[in-house]
Amino acid sequence: MLSEFDLIKEYFQRPHHAARAALGIGDDCALIAPTPGMQTAISSDMLVEGRHFFAGEDPVRLGHKALAVNLSDLAAMGARPVGFTLALALPEANRHWLQGFSQGLFALADAFNIELIGGDTTKGPLNICITVFGELRPGQALRRSAAKPGDDIWISGTLGDARLALAGYRKEFPLDEAALRTAAVRMHTPVPRVALGVLLAEQGIAHAAIDISDGLIGDLGHILKLSQVGATLDVDALPAGDVLVTQETGLRRAYTAAGGDDYELCFTAPASSRAAISAAAASVATAVTRVGTIDAAGGLRLVDAQGAALDLKLSSFDHFTS
Amino acid sequence: MLSEFDLIKEYFQRPHHAARAALGIGDDCALIAPTPGMQTAISSDMLVEGRHFFAGEDPVRLGHKALAVNLSDLAAMGARPVGFTLALALPEANRHWLQGFSQGLFALADAFNIELIGGDTTKGPLNICITVFGELRPGQALRRSAAKPGDDIWISGTLGDARLALAGYRKEFPLDEAALRTAAVRMHTPVPRVALGVLLAEQGIAHAAIDISDGLIGDLGHILKLSQVGATLDVDALPAGDVLVTQETGLRRAYTAAGGDDYELCFTAPASSRAAISAAAASVATAVTRVGTIDAAGGLRLVDAQGAALDLKLSSFDHFTS
Incomplete structure (x- = not known):
């Protein structure tokens, strides 16, 4: 059976490109080095099965949408995306679902050149919580x-x-x-x-x-x-x-x-x-x-x-x- | 009935003390101003009813524990806590539960002088996802x-x-x-x-x-x-x-x-x-x-x-x- 750590390693841990994150997945915390003089913009959205998406929703689309709605909050503030964390509750460690979800998620992440820097996985009713981080110059936020x-x-x-x-x-x-x-x-x-x-x-x-x-x-x-x-x-x-x-x-x-x-x-x-x-x-x-x-x-x-x-x-x- | 916005205002929005957060709850993103020269440490934990805590768990204790397990990740890195976001799925907007949960949560937050800077609330099987932010000097993290x-x-x-x-x-x-x-x-x-x-x-x-x-x-x-x-x-x-x-x-x-x-x-x-x-x-x-x-x-x-x-x-x- 797929363990929690294998699951993270297989589907969510990718070569660390270190552009922004000083330390990514695999420690107690992720570390990011903020650009000097910039503010950090943070937004968190939780997507629940049956509420934000239909049960049985295509996992590729879901991976895209879960990140997209968070990036949309950065867009509304005028912040440049830097990275994100993913906390995921899954009824079971289903390889088909994980493969599709991570594919949709990373395709969008790559399009914005941002990195998954940390998170959590657990068993439970399907729930996807992404927290995104962006940067902007003080005083420039679209409030x-x-x-x-x-x-x-x-x-x-x-x-x-x-x-x-x-x-x-x-x-x-x-x-x-x-x-x-x-x-x-x-x-x-x-x-x-x-x-x-x-x-x-x-x-x-x-x-x-x-x-x-x-x-x-x-x-x-x-x-x-x-x-x-x-x-x-x-x-x-x-x-x-x-x-x-x-x-x-x-x-x-x-x-x-x-x-x-x-x-x-x-x-x-x-x-x-x-x-x-x-x-x-x-x-x-x-x-x-x-x-x-x-x-x-x-x-x-x-x-x-x-x-x-x-x-x-x-x-x-x-x-x-x- | 308690709406999503009333719920946030009544139980989770507190006078902004602006110590760390340049902008807290109520906009598309929270904004924090990183201390110059410091790295940001980030950790995210998801707690699911029946998995991390019993159904019917006392909400005051749950508010404490949900934040405590995240602060523990900052402790393990050696980072000073700065703030956190909370994403919460609730089966219903129950005032007793919300009152207790926010009480336990904020008592611990106050003990560490950190602020709830943003998040999300939605209807769904009880799920608590907190993302904490801390700071440390580059090279000092306990890896x-x-x-x-x-x-x-x-x-x-x-x-x-x-x-x-x-x-x-x-x-x-x-x-x-x-x-x-x-x-x-x-x-x-x-x-x-x-x-x-x-x-x-x-x-x-x-x-x-x-x-x-x-x-x-x-x-x-x-x-x-x-x-x-x-x-x-x-x-x-x-x-x-x-x-x-x-x-x-x-x-x-x-x-x-x-x-x-x-x-x-x-x-x-x-x-x-x-x-x-x-x-x-x-x-x-x-x-x-x-x-x-x-x-x-x-x-x-x-x-x-x-x-x-x-x-x-x-x-x-x-x-x-x-």
């Missing part, structure tokens, strides 16, 4: 509390296809197989917007940012609350995913505004940054769209393309009330 | 690979009472209620040997160290393997816990040598460090005992008080084979 009245509100990429795929799996309405397959890519393999977030922070061209995980309205709400501002959001300007854009208006509005699992960035920036933002986004081949304005008056106002008020009765996802 | 032939082997505190308590709970043999209650303190509320570990590292008086979580023999085995050395261990010199010391020799030998859940330090040091180690241990009111010697020849030799070979047929705990 949720930094939105200013008059700021534009921007969205990277497109929204809603992940939620559409979930609806397809749940058969909430008919969705043909090809459409489901396309939308599901957004659900299973989100692409963290790290390059964009880092540029926005390092060039000092954005104020506040958050990554959209629980749905735009709820996540934008965190910015509004912490910045003590309000906003007007043009719901019809929200960029819908490739499949969602072909659906009817009501669904498109609902899923772009409050779909969840998008892992795009929502950020605010002064109007004077428009050209710089477009140039930065183009340089990393990421679409960005202006979708509203930060207001001095509190509250979130949803409007349609004509500027008329919309009442969508949408709510954000909450793990303990939904 | 598992640093034991040298001729080194003394030392143990902090006492061993085996946690394993004895487990045996008591499992009714593996009769243990009276008072004895069980005393032994159980070691199982439920281990005290991480941070002050000792930090002194050993900062004074440069020890070579290798590990914390004893899976049983001494198994954990010492990691040092031997990574240091490419062997050892002779005087099993009768192993310091038994207050309750275990009253039990018969066979049990005492088995549980001190391979009990598990001790969270004491096992460290190696040259004979020239003996006086300095005794002084350092006394200064932090921690008992230390010499229990053996590192040998150039590979393998672990267990001997009794007379130096005669012992064959205890003991094995270390492994999460996937036991």
Whole structure:
């Protein structure tokens, strides 16, 4: 039988490339040598079977997604990724699962040139907890509390296809197989917007940012609350995913505004940054769209393309009330 | 009903004391400002209900233990604790449990003057994943690979009472209620040997160290393997816990040598460090005992008080084979 130590050695311990980590897997702690003068950004996310992903989910996709959602938090802060730890509870040491999971995980880690520096494995109901580390210069972080009245509100990429795929799996309405397959890519393999977030922070061209995980309205709400501002959001300007854009208006509005699992960035920036933002986004081949304005008056106002008020009765996802 | 955000605010968000963390709970990432010239030590441990603790375990004790086992990893490296993140999966947002858990957690955090800087909460089978951060000067870490032939082997505190308590709970043999209650303190509320570990590292008086979580023999085995050395261990010199010391020799030998859940330090040091180690241990009111010697020849030799070979047929705990 595969022991805990064999499991780590076989699937998670790789040649140490020492770029960032002074000491990786195999001791009581990992050691990293912070770049002088930089702050360390840290984020931790826990993914639970049946909650964040379906039972029996493809392990390659799961390895990708578990790391992607954490990198998305670094992106939202504007931090450059450095490394991560992985704590993993598994019902059994299944070689097929471990092979797939580590493959998906390391493919994404390699794409961002970051290293798995430590962690823990144990038996238990499937649970994946990744903690990522990044670096940024003091004062450059894209804080949720930094939105200013008059700021534009921007969205990277497109929204809603992940939620559409979930609806397809749940058969909430008919969705043909090809459409489901396309939308599901957004659900299973989100692409963290790290390059964009880092540029926005390092060039000092954005104020506040958050990554959209629980749905735009709820996540934008965190910015509004912490910045003590309000906003007007043009719901019809929200960029819908490739499949969602072909659906009817009501669904498109609902899923772009409050779909969840998008892992795009929502950020605010002064109007004077428009050209710089477009140039930065183009340089990393990421679409960005202006979708509203930060207001001095509190509250979130949803409007349609004509500027008329919309009442969508949408709510954000909450793990303990939904 | 208690929402995810209310839960965090009510039980886990405390006045930010900004000693170490530049930015705590409430943004996409926490930010810490590393002390110039210091390395960051990182460790992550995952505790699963029914595996690391009994279902229905007292939440105050659990809050203590979840952080203690992580601090113990910093102690084994000789790193000064700075802060930690907490990712928590809960079957339900139970106020009694949350109140107790956060109380136990923060009591220990306050004792070490460290801050909860971020994390995640979600619904799911009870799972607690803490990642701790510490600091140390480059070159001072107590590495598992640093034991040298001729080194003394030392143990902090006492061993085996946690394993004895487990045996008591499992009714593996009769243990009276008072004895069980005393032994159980070691199982439920281990005290991480941070002050000792930090002194050993900062004074440069020890070579290798590990914390004893899976049983001494198994954990010492990691040092031997990574240091490419062997050892002779005087099993009768192993310091038994207050309750275990009253039990018969066979049990005492088995549980001190391979009990598990001790969270004491096992460290190696040259004979020239003996006086300095005794002084350092006394200064932090921690008992230390010499229990053996590192040998150039590979393998672990267990001997009794007379130096005669012992064959205890003991094995270390492994999460996937036991």
